[in-house]
Amino acid sequence: KLTVRGEPSGCDLLFILNFVPFSSGFCWGNSVERKIYIPLNKTAPCVRLLNATHQIGCQSSMNGDTGVIHVVEKAQDLKWVLTDGPHPPYMVLLEGELFTRELMLQLKGSSRISGLAVAISKPSPAQGFSPGLKCPNDGFGVYSNDYGPQYAHCNWTVWNPLGNGLAYEDFSFPIFLLEDANETQVIKQCYQDHNLPQNGSVPEYPLCAMQLFAHMHAVTNTVTCMRRSSLQTAFSLNPEEVCDALSDYNVWSTLKPINASSKINPVDEVIIVATRIDSHSFFWNVAPGAESAVASFVTHLAAAEALHKVPDVQMLPRNIMFTFFQGETFDYIGSSRMVYDMKMDKFPIRLDNIHSFLELSQVALRNSSVLWVHTDPVSRRNESIQPQVETLVEALINSSVGANVTLQEVGQSQPLPPSSFQRFLRAKSIPGVVLADHRTSFQNRYYQSMYDTAENILMKYPEGLSPEETLDYVTDTAKSLAEVATVVARALYQLAGGTGNTSAIQADPRMVSRMLYGFLIKTNNSWFQSIIKQDLKGLLGDELPQHYIAVTSLVNTTQLVQYVLANLTGTVVNFTKEECLNPEKTPNPEKEMYVYTWVQGSRDPNSTSRVPFCVQSTVHLTKAASPAFELKQWGSTEYSTWTESRWKDIRARIFLIASKELEVSWCVSNNRRRC
Amino acid sequence: MTTAVFIGCSFIAFGPVLALCVCTIAAEPLSLVFLITGGFFWLVSLLLSSLVWFIAVQIGGSNNASVKKNFLIFGVVFSVLLQEVFRFAYYKLLKKANKGLMTVSQEETIPISVRQLSYVSGLGFGIMSGIFSLVNILTDSLGLGSAGIYGDSPQYFLSSAFMTLAIVPLHVFWGIVFFDACEKKKWWAPALVILSHLLVSGLTFLNPQYDGSLVPSYIIMMLMGTWAFFTAGGSLRNLKLCLMCRDKDFLLANQHPR
Numbered sequence: 001k002l003t004v005r006g007e008p009s010g011c012d013l014l015f016i017l018n019f020v021p022f023s024s025g026f027c028w029g030n031s032v033e034r035k036i037y038i039p040l041n042k043t044a045p046c047v048r049l050l051n052a053t054h055q056i057g058c059q060s061s062m063n064g065d066t067g068v069i070h071v072v073e074k075a076q077d078l079k080w081v082l083t084d085g086p087h088p089p090y091m092v093l094l095e096g097e098l099f100t101r102e103l104m105l106q107l108k109g110s111s112r113i114s115g116l117a118v119a120i121s122k123p124s125p126a127q128g129f130s131p132g133l134k135c136p137n138d139g140f141g142v143y144s145n146d147y148g149p150q151y152a153h154c155n156w157t158v159w160n161p162l163g164n165g166l167a168y169e170d171f172s173f174p175i176f177l178l179e180d181a182n183e184t185q186v187i188k189q190c191y192q193d194h195n196l197p198q199n200g201s202v203p204e205y206p207l208c209a210m211q212l213f214a215h216m217h218a219v220t221n222t223v224t225c226m227r228r229s230s231l232q233t234a235f236s237l238n239p240e241e242v243c244d245a246l247s248d249y250n251v252w253s254t255l256k257p258i259n260a261s262s263k264i265n266p267v268d269e270v271i272i273v274a275t276r277i278d279s280h281s282f283f284w285n286v287a288p289g290a291e292s293a294v295a296s297f298v299t300h301l302a303a304a305e306a307l308h309k310v311p312d313v314q315m316l317p318r319n320i321m322f323t324f325f326q327g328e329t330f331d332y333i334g335s336s337r338m339v340y341d342m343k344m345d346k347f348p349i350r351l352d353n354i355h356s357f358l359e360l361s362q363v364a365l366r367n368s369s370v371l372w373v374h375t376d377p378v379s380r381r382n383e384s385i386q387p388q389v390e391t392l393v394e395a396l397i398n399s400s401v402g403a404n405v406t407l408q409e410v411g412q413s414q415p416l417p418p419s420s421f422q423r424f425l426r427a428k429s430i431p432g433v434v435l436a437d438h439r440t441s442f443q444n445r446y447y448q449s450m451y452d453t454a455e456n457i458l459m460k461y462p463e464g465l466s467p468e469e470t471l472d473y474v475t476d477t478a479k480s481l482a483e484v485a486t487v488v489a490r491a492l493y494q495l496a497g498g499t500g501n502t503s504a505i506q507a508d509p510r511m512v513s514r515m516l517y518g519f520l521i522k523t524n525n526s527w528f529q530s531i532i533k534q535d536l537k538g539l540l541g542d543e544l545p546q547h548y549i550a551v552t553s554l555v556n557t558t559q560l561v562q563y564v565l566a567n568l569t570g571t572v573v574n575f576t577k578e579e580c581l582n583p584e585k586t587p588n589p590e591k592e593m594y595v596y597t598w599v600q601g602s603r604d605p606n607s608t609s610r611v612p613f614c615v616q617s618t619v620h621l622t623k624a625a626s627p628a629f630e631l632k633q634w635g636s637t638e639y640s641t642w643t644e645s646r647w648k649d650i651r652a653r654i655f656l657i658a659s660k661e662l663e664v665s666w667c668v669s670n671n672r673r674r675c
Numbered sequence: 676m677t678t679a680v681f682i683g684c685s686f687i688a689f690g691p692v693l694a695l696c697v698c699t700i701a702a703e704p705l706s707l708v709f710l711i712t713g714g715f716f717w718l719v720s721l722l723l724s725s726l727v728w729f730i731a732v733q734i735g736g737s738n739n740a741s742v743k744k745n746f747l748i749f750g751v752v753f754s755v756l757l758q759e760v761f762r763f764a765y766y767k768l769l770k771k772a773n774k775g776l777m778t779v780s781q782e783e784t785i786p787i788s789v790r791q792l793s794y795v796s797g798l799g800f801g802i803m804s805g806i807f808s809l810v811n812i813l814t815d816s817l818g819l820g821s822a823g824i825y826g827d828s829p830q831y832f833l834s835s836a837f838m839t840l841a842i843v844p845l846h847v848f849w850g851i852v853f854f855d856a857c858e859k860k861k862w863w864a865p866a867l868v869i870l871s872h873l874l875v876s877g878l879t880f881l882n883p884q885y886d887g888s889l890v891p892s893y894i895i896m897m898l899m900g901t902w903a904f905f906t907a908g909g910s911l912r913n914l915k916l917c918l919m920c921r922d923k924d925f926l927l928a929n930q931h932p933r
Contacts, residue, residue, distance in 0.1 A: 032811050036820040066819055206829055655820030
């Protein structure tokens with residue numbers, strides 16, 4: 001006999017077989033709970049990040065924050081939440097268009113808000129949206145009071161004028177992103193059924209409420225949270241760390257192989273090509289970064305491929321190092337670490353070996369095919385640097401003849417945009433340029449936001465294509481980026497001392513298109529599947545790829561860039577699996593210069609098995625963790641000190657709330673704040 | 676709906692039962708043992724009937740709502756029948772146990788009468804049945820949400836508690852009638868017990884029309900209560916004497932707690 005009619009489930013059986021306490025742990029989502037709560041699965045939270053002096057992001061109470069849902073679709077709706085509504089606290093469901101700084105500051109000051117859910121706006125807001133700073137990475141670049149003070153703090157050029165700095169504010173309530181329009185509709189339906197005032201009268205209980213769980217463990221700043229974590233690890237048997245440093249790995253590869261375990265000859269010269277591979281947005285692990293990162297590193301990869309195809313490349317007088325920096329969004333984590341390693345002699349290449357530097361900043365939104373060449377005005381005053389910079393620019397302009405790219409120098413007195421090159425300049429004056437599609441402020445109207453997607457770089461596919469066809473379809477964006485890659489490859493060949501005809505050096509638009517598809521739309525495609533190692537099934541997913549540095553080692557983006565670079569610049573060698581996985585077993589001086597990877601290969605069209613093979617490449621990984629954590633200088637103003645808080649439980653759900661219990665329980669749980 | 680609802684519902688459902696236990700069972704160790712054994716028997720019957728239902732659902736294996744409901748009806752009927760079978764089995768076990776206890780103990784009278792056994796076993800069945808129907812609902816009543824987002828009635832917790840309040844005494848009454856009928860070999864009485872049990876369980880399928888399921892259940896509980904009262908040897912005279920505190924046997928018995 002069953003007392004009340006619930007959904008029959010195996011949970012009833014578990015309940016009987018085990019004792020109540022055990023089963024209630026295993027029996028998540030028992031039938032009664034499913035009657036009461038609707039979990040929201042496709043959400044992204046806003047988490048707390050800390051640096052040397054501040055905490056940014058959002059925080060919820062230990063047992064989640066609850067509030068009566070109110071949908072704000074136009075600015076007037078906010079009045080109900082802030083002053084008129086009789087059932088505070090409210091949980092606001094905000095349309096993406098209204099997610100602006102003014103509104104957020106209004107909400108921040110109110111005690112009647114217990115949380116916020118933002119519905120992603122499709123299409124992207126027409127006026128642009130950037131939660132980043134107006135002056136990204138200010139204070140960690142090269143311009144300071146000692147070096148080009150007129151350029152410091154964006155006094156000369158504001159790079160990101162649309163930046164509202166929301167991502168760098170500290171909110172005391174949780175904010176979630178609703179990624180699925182269906183879930184947003186469910187919430188709005190619940191609101192319309194229960195919370196709408198009928199004919200001017202106050203809505204009656206039961207009301208539709210939402211609960212957001214996103215309790216963050218770290219507080220104040222990095223110094224405090226790292227001190228607490230180190231105390232825990234030193235003295236506790238079961239350490240409860242509260243924050244982790246943002247860290248990952250940089251990917252680098254050289255055109256001519258070098259021995260990565262020893263230093264290169266001091267007279268050898270290396271040209272460094274650099275791009276960043278990460279991005280950020282207001283919400284955790286939402287970082288599509290199409291224009292700010294992906295387009296740039298895809299162009300870089302295409303240029304590397306084009307260069308490796310040149311036959312006399314191993315005889316070039318200078319070497320070229322292709323570097324992909326991780327963590328540049330957070331005060332140049334990757335590049336500052338590499339410069340530190342070079343200074344401390346922990347890297348095969350020293351600062352003195354660097355002949356010149358070429359960086360690809362945001363290159364996808366070129367206005368009438370112009371690509372701007374940015375240089376550093378302060379170092380150019382040096383008589384030895386200036387001619388080298390001019391040679392660099394000349395090589396670039398020569399290489400653009402015949403291609404649909406017009407290279408133009410920006411004014412000589414304009415500073416460098418935020419770029420990894422600035423960290424190298426901090427250590428030593430090196431001739432270098434930064435290529436970008438913007439002359440003064442960014443062309444990217446969605447810099448470091450959730451709207452910096454494939455649509456932002458104008459990637460359009462025709463309707464009705466299968467995933468395989470979409471993978472191979474060459475978009476206009478891909479063609480444009482391939483042209484930039486061609487120009488870069490030709491210029492690098494000349495700079496490295498190559499004397500042959502450069503017209504044969506061409507980047508492959510089809511390869512660029514495949515990479516753009518893989519890094520912006522779906523990583524689980526047949527090409528990526530064929531170039532990765534065998535046991536890394538979890539690497540490729542079906543959801544949109546995100547490029548956030550995170551705190552775990554080797555995020556998907558870093559690994560994929562590593563495998564793509566190995567595939568594009570490496571050669572297939574005829575080794576067995578044993579020889580490939582253990583190259584030190586068969587000693588050969590050649591083998592120390594290379595890295596061998598056993599990849600799973602593509603699938604035979606008729607069978608389900610793959611044909612794996614061994615790839616010999618010069619792709620290496622090097623740690624991208626801020627030197628501040630190596631040196632334990634957690635309050636450093638010299639190096640990046642960004643950390644991410646730890647948390648236990650992040651989820652969201654909606655349900656009906658029956659009566660004044662809401663206020664009592666909210667009062668009890670938020671005893672510090674608002675009773 | 677938080678702590679208030681949790682406490683309210685648990686006391687609605689288990690208050691009378693708790694009082695019964697404290698007043699009549701707590702002082703007598705033998706009754707306590709038989710109470711818990713009775714609960715265990717009910718538990719085993721539920722386990723077996725759930726197994727059967729679970730296997731049937733896996734074999735049937737359809738996601739159709741009406742098919743699922745049919746399986747549920749089958750499960751409920753089978754469970755009721757199995758519970759009554761186990762009640763009979765418990766009766767048989769208790770008879771044997773009594774004989775055994777008599778040979779082991781020094782005294783000449785049976786340590787516990789069949790009437791008391793029937794009451795205790797019915798209470799054991801009822802308590803276990805009540806716990807199982809309500810504990811899942813009680814744990815969720817502690818949370819902030821109340822039922823209703825999918826269209827359920829907001830009185831979900833309260834009506835479940837009231838239903839349990841009816842079921843527990845019903846088990847007691849059924850136990851008394853059943854054992855008495857088995858003693859006196861009146862086989863129509865257990866049949867009526869089974870029928871009324873089926874009826875009450877069937878009424879729960881009328882939920883969420885709680886007036887359709889709760890009111891008839893309470894009426895049946897009253898009727899069964901009266902029947903059990905008269906079966907147990909009660910009469911209007913006894914009742915009057917008891918209420919006016921003049922029943923000498925009762926007063927004497929109360930001075931020697933065992």
